[in-house]
Amino acid sequence: MRNSFRDLTFEELVAKREETRRKYLDARIDHVVGHVENPLEKRTLRRQIARLNTLIYNHPDVQQVEGE
DSSP states (O other), X not given: OXXXXXXXXXXXXXXXXXXXXXXXXXXXXXXXXXXXXXXTHXXXXXXHHHHHHHHHHTXXXXXXXXXX
């Protein structure tokens, strides 16, 4: 799971990040309400978002845009 994001394109990485952010928001709401099946899911989602942000920031497409 950790390295499964490396072979995605830039657009797929951004879409996956948005999907993961929505899941994280839902997990936060469920945690407040008290309907949590897996309490560690929030931590896992937060770390996935961080990995995706790192891959997006270091992606060659972003490096070309920043270099111009």
